[in-house]
Amino acid sequence: MKLIRTEDAVGSVLCHDLTQIIKGVTKDAVFRKGHVVQPEDIPVLLSIGKEHLYVWEADENMLHENDAARILCDICKNTMMDESPVKEGKIELAAAADGLFKVDGARLRLVNSFGQMMIATRHGNTPVKKGDKLCGTRIIPLVIEKEKMQRVRELCGDEPLLQLLPYKIKKAAVLATGSEVFHGRIKDTFTPVLEEKLAEFNVELVYKQVLDDKPEQIAAAIKTAIEEKGAEMVLCTGGMSVDPDDRTPLAIKNTGARIVSYGAPVLPGAMFLLSYYGEKQVPVMxxxxxxxxxxxxxxDLVLPRVLACDLVTADELAALGEGGLCLNCAVCTYPACGFGKGW
Structure with missing residues (x-):
């Protein structure tokens, strides 16, 4: 760093905070370390007694923290994210729309292992609302080597490290199975619950049926929902346990759907089945x-991914074991909790 006259400091970078003290009024930094001096700053600097300033010397091999932060932001950002103004080497990203937030964990660790820079995100594979904060990026020192930032950019490649996928599925079908419901012995209380959950994502219920525990009827109804009613997702309720007369898993298999998993290491929800039907990979659950x-x-964990047409694998479901135990908190804060953060 070097000491220069304040009047000559326009365009220079301050090496430390500059504080103004007015008794009974203020004691705070007027300019922060890293601030680039502007012409309008000169009178203010002189008014706080700063006739000389310590500033960083220009070095063609170094980047100012704000310029380096721009590179980190570019590594992270995709088209559905809004960024904050750069300040003190820091830029934050927020959701520009509702959707599914995803993180490339391997590349995130790569960036954070370089040192002198950091990216902190919320958990990936979680639903977010427009305006939700997604990540914060920061350069730790005031200046950083250009070569280091260029190396990080090259290793991360052209694809953004973060994604915000919009929800694409808008039409669903619900098939309520079980002889007790089919014969009117009990009321179907499952479908209204699903209607409420789907409404949170603006999904329309275009087809619903109550069916007996007959695999051929259930399989036919699944195909009808997709091929004739235009359902982009089918939800089957009832008949999912291991009792001999629970036939829903067999019915789904008989449609020819590709079974991803029957069972998941999540509580509540161990007896969950996920499959994809046909060339269009229509989710059938x-x-x-x-x-x-x-x-x-x-x-609740799988639905946002399904709605964003983000195919779920068996390995990903298996990874839910860590964090797959819901604690049934008295006040539910999901998704702002640890439930389902294992994948």
Whole structure:
């Protein structure tokens, strides 16, 4: 750093905070370390007694923290994110729309392992609302080597480290199965729960049926929902346990759907089934009874991904074991909690 006259400091970078003290009025930094001096700043600097300033010397091999922060932001950002103004080497990103937030964890660790820079995000594979904060990026020192920032950019490649996927599925079908419901012995209380959950994502219920525990009827109804009613997702309720007369998993399999998993390491929701039907990969799910009465379950974890047409794998479901235990808190704060943060 070097000492220069304040009048000559326009365009220079301050090496430390400059504080103004007015008794009974203020004691705060007027300019922060890293501030680039502007012409209008000169009278203010002189008014606080600063006739000389310590500033950083220009170095063609170094980047100012704000310029380096721009690179970190570019590594992270995709088209559905809004960024904050750069300040003290820091830029934050927020959701520009509702959607599914995703993080490339391997590349995130790569950036954070370089040192002198950091990116902190919320958990990936979680639903977010427009305006929600997604991440914060920061350069730690005031200046950083250009070569280091260029190396990080090259290693991360052209694809953004973060994604915000819009929800694409807008039409769903619900097939309530079970002889007790079909014969009117009990009321179907499952479908209204699903209608409420789907409404949170502006999904329309275009087809619903109550069916007996007959695999051929259930399989036919799944195909009707997709091929004739235009359903982009099918939810089957009832018949998901291991009792001999629970036939929903068999019915889903008989449609020819590709079974991803029957069972998930999540409580509530162990007896969950996920499959994809046909060339269009239409999601067909078998929902366990807990979805009807528990506040949050495996269905809440998988639904945002399904609606964003983000295909879920068996390995990803297996990874939910860590964090897959809902604690049934007296006041539910999901998704602002640890439930389902394992994938």
């Amino acid at each position: 078998g929902l366990p009874g807990c979805v009807m009465y528990a506040k949050r379950t495996i269905f």
